[in-house]
Amino acid sequence: MAEADVTLRFEIVDGQIPDAANVVRALTAYIEVLKAAGDVVAPGSHMEVGLAGVEDGSDIFKFVLRKTETFSENLKSGMSEYPLVSRAAITLGGLISASAIVIGMENLLSDDPKLPPEQMEIFEENNRLLRESNDLQKREMEFFGALQEEPAYKSIDIIRPYGGGTINTVPREEFAARSGLWVTDPEAEADADSQTITDTWNVVLIKPTLVPEPRRWRFAKDGLEFSALMKDQTFLDAIHDKTLPVTLAEGIRMRVEVKYREEYVEGGWIPVVGSHRITKVVDPLPPGTTPPLFARPDPPKE
Structure with missing residues (x-):
């Protein structure tokens, strides 16, 4: 049996059985995520x-990746393996794009110690291309x-076997954010262990999603990249x-x-994965939009 490229x-959840159709x-x-990453x-x-392979009552699924240059080649000579560096990047597909990455997390994902040093530059370039793929982002959200x-899914592990195995766990609490949905009321009153922050940031645009509806965009603040759900409908309508x-570009x-x-986690406040939202674009403003009367460079936290 072929060794799995990703599992x-x-x-x-204890006592629950997932619906077969949902599985x-x-x-x-x-599979569509992997194919989009392969493209x-x-x-x-x-x-x-x-x-x-399938193990443990169909809770573990192992996948292998094979490629051909054309369909006719597939018929003539069969499938071939992707190079290790390509397989390592492709199997990051469900983890690396803008759908739910918070500030700093990509630095962890982009440094794969299992790859030979001479291939790291290629791997990092592949990661950059994956981050910029709108199609991959769409497939991940689906x-x-x-x-x-x-409801029976408590979490999912994406296991990449290269060099001994790398396990990336995504808990259920992140599913909604990564899918572009929200299951909690972001305006709800925070308890003692959480708080909602409103701030005004100067950012650099990394990757817009140029559709007239809320989608996750990529920005950089003080050199660190992050993603946020664009919720300023006036700004989105101006795109449409x-x-x-100005022309929106990197x-x-x-x-x-x-x-x-x-x-509040272990003595410090940590941003919640996927919770960043752009509620208003202050600059550039669409025509006819009234700018704020007083600019507040550092508004207080809520």
């Missing part, structure tokens, strides 16, 4: 995702949306109407009002 391990939806969505890392290749709809005074400077939640 999904579903952690199930199929989640697996199908994850980014090796454009022009055709990917086949095979099931290498995958985590499928997980969110099945093509009335913005590197432009923006000023935004951002809202996010923090939790």
Whole structure:
């Protein structure tokens, strides 16, 4: 049996059994994530995702990745393996894009110590391309949306076997944020262990999602990248109407009002994964929008 390139391990809530249709939806969505990542890392290749094994009552699924340059080549000479560096990047597909990465997390994901040093530069370039893929982001959101709809799923482990194994765990609390949905009221009164922060940040645009509806965008603040759900509908409508005074592109400077939640963990306040939202774009402003009467460079926390 072929060695798995990536393994999904579903952690199930005690006493519950996932609906079979939801299991199929989640697996199908994850295969689409892998294929989207394969298109980014090796454009022009055709990917086949095979099931290498199923364990523990169908809670563990092992996948292998194979490629051909064209469909006709597949018929003539069969499938070939992706290089190790490509497989390592592709199997990060469900973890690395903008859908739920918080400040600093990508530094951890992009440094894979299992790869030979001479291949790290290629691996990091592949990661950059994955982060910039809107199609991959869409596929990831569909995958985590499928997980969110099945109440029996407590968490999911994405296991990458290179060099001894790397396990990335995504708990259920993150499914909604990664799918672009919200299951809690962000305006609800915070308890003693959490708080909602509203601030105004000067940021650099890294990757916009140019559709007239809320989607996660990528920015950088003080050199650190982060993602946030764009919720300023006036600004989004201006994108659709093509009335913005500037062209949105990587590197432009923006000023935004951002809202996010923090939790008190081990003596410090930590931003909650996926909670960042852009509630208002202060600059650049669409035509006819009234700017704030008084600019507050450092507004107080709520």
